[in-house]
Amino acid sequence: MTDRFDYFVVFAEMRTGSNFLEANLNAFESVNCHGEAFNPHFIGYPNKTEILGIAMSQRDADPMSLLEAIKNDETSISGFRFFNDHDPRVLETIIEDPRCAKIVLTRNPMDSFVSWKIAQATGQWKLTDVRKRRDSKVTFDGQEFAKHVARLQAFQIELMNGLQKSGQTAFYVAYEDLQDIEIMNGLARFLGLEARLEALDGKLKRQNPSHISEKVENFDDISTALKELDQFNLARTPNFEPRRGAMVPTYIAGYQVGLMFMPIPGGPADSVVDWLGATDGEGPDGLQRNMNQKQLRQWKRRFVPNRAFCVLRHPVARAHSSFCKTILSTGPGSFSKIRRTLRNRFALPIPETMPDEVYGVDEHRIAFKQYLTFVKANLAGQTAIRQDAHWASQANIIAGFANHVMPDRVFREDELRGGLPELAAIVGAENVPEFEEETPEKPFDIADIYDAEIEAMCQDVYQRDYTVFGFAAWK
Template sequence: MSRFHAFVVFAEMRTGSNLLEANLNALPGVHSHGEVFNRYILGKKDRTELFGITMEDRDRDPRPLLRKLRENTEGLPGFRFFHDHDLRILDDVLPDPGCAKVILTRNPLESYVSWKIAQATDQWKLTNPKRLKSAKVRFDVPEFLTHLQDIQAFQLLILNALQTTGQTAFYLDYDDLGSVEVMNGLAAFLGVEARVKQLDDTLKKQNPGPLEDKLENPEALAEAIAAVDVFNLGRTPSFEPRRAAGVPTALASEAGLLFFPIRSGPQTAIRDWFASLGTVSEGFEQKSLRQWKRKHPGHCSFTVLRHPLLRAYVAFRRKIVMGDAQDLRRILINGFLAELQPPGEPFASVEAERAAFLIFLNYCRLAVGGQTGARVDPSLASQTALVQGVASFQPLDHLLREDRLAEGLAHLAAGAGVAPPVVSADPATEALLSIWDEPLETAAAEAYQRDYMGFGFARWRK
């Protein structure tokens, strides 16, 4: 008996997923229903209803369809899923160890060219070679690079979900689809007793031959390959832990504004503004936040970025000076020889506070680099990691800057039809000015390189 109650094939267009599905469906006890969460079709072309659920029903909430697919399919049910399908369903699929993950990939250059030819000929499947339509297409380098970025980001999303839930997947390449042995290995992975004796030969390869022969501008291949960092050498290694989406910290107003606060940022002023607009909803889970979004069409999500040096100083004052993080205080005193006053008491001098803050910034650099071995408090994490965490749930509509916060909030208020708040400077700004020097500026830039580079932060004091 299979240890799985369902399966999903993660693939992309023109990777051979139709052929893989045909061979899976040839196994007694296995039924793959196609691209059931594709926004434009319901499993297959021209189908308008599946298990009594229409496309409109599915688009409102995909979960009932997933449930019925599993309950009403005889044998092991499954479906195909691409990066541009309805991502809401992943909350139910990815964490579920009882749902087998099959991952099909293909050389992205080949899949992109095949996709362009299919667009040009409107021939997406071929069963009769006599009806083959051929065409030469133009290779669009920027479009290809965007295509590559999208599928790589989706693969990383799947990989991270598998890693953090302790699951494994069955990986297939396009070239594996012609192997009876590999298909039988997949059957064994799925836990079904049936085996393939002969592969499905209904579907024919549409575009054989060298890649260059399919292009109007084959010289563009060299430009595309040159733009791809094959070994990922251009990426600055980051050992900072990935962050969760922070959904429980989100604030929602009845005006349709949704705020994802960044710890040690200017969140108090925005909370006060939301409270002035009426009921503030918070303490969400992903499911309840999606329900809120459905009830508030036209909603707008945002966060506020603060300069890394000021943000670190705010965290220092609260966590270390005021003593909110006693364990971290002990680490700085015992491990980094920081001279700290009892919690809540002021430093003896400007020099003493400056020295302690510099030690704190050096600790932040080690923490963000994964060198402390300790959990990285969200107040110390980079804003890049926190924003990426939110984006793993849903990309934000706006990233506002604190130095232009009044302008940014006025724009959001106008869109929501409410009055904008009065924004005042954080008192920490004056306090930081009193201790600022060049070593602090340098230490902040070293600790938060990702924020300075990614968000374009310049020096705090110019």
């Protein structure tokens, strides 16, 4: 600790240069940065088992114990790196503590996104020997990038507002600043250190120094994606927009008809998008997506009348759908890191990969019940894993919608066949197709495993949804 601070946190994200910043911080004799101390999938570093005598299991059960150990480390001023998907249980305490020095590291979101995709493709997250450098071109996905930026925006705004309300400021570092030794020594002054660096760390090497056009297969698609975003000052805190939890980029609207679908993660999606695309006339690929607030306002002014709608799914069916798509599956859309953590640390009894011939309906029922146990703890703030929208309550998600756009209709899933054509008629849509229900989940439908215990567990987890929306038992 120093006269100014007891400990520090580096707020950053993947591929922003946080490893290099940590290496230079640790070059100061009295500084000890403990890596990603609150990463829910490991503690500090992937092969580490403890920090300052606090094991990962103890940290998961009581994250404040690790925070206190770091804060009270008398051998140095200790700190850690913290990303937007790290344990949310400690974030408020960190932000509000004036004895915690805040360092905010940012990078141009496009550069960090492409670097992240290359690291995923090559499996190389650090480079110390350029002879071992792995190279790969990646395909740019505009929708994935929009979601990436939205996550950064939300986290940066949360940090900014927390610092504003507590009367604090942070030391801001851009990726480009990391090579400036004077800025690194300025950071030392901010922390209250007397020592100064004479040279920067030389071990870590930049992995992808070429122009972005040489890293991406479909470089021209980037220009199209950027037209949908505010391109100005994206890399600087705190100018991220919008300030919301409304998930505007996920809304899907017609180009020819004034209908807009506001998907609830875990609820019906593909079948509704197919219907909307057919109603609009150009199919699902012809619909308007990844809108920002300005484009949404323009869309609403263009279509009068217009109607926005979302679809509720019964909590039992939604929980099962989210489990199958994000946790059980190992295909596209699955949460591979959370899946691995649930298998290793929460003893979730699912195969390492899917499909699996041994995994039967009895195993599926047991695994789903174990998943519900995890969700209950997660939504109660008792785990280090993020509270993802796929298993958050539908009441909270719709409340987030209302921060920007109130849905005109909130359908139940079993009302879609009759309700969607009626809504289309209000906005003057013609040639409205019949709604086709979604196919059952794989490898098993909820009907294959449903029992009274599952119903009771879901009612326990999603009591608010049952109360607010008047859900009865699934069967």
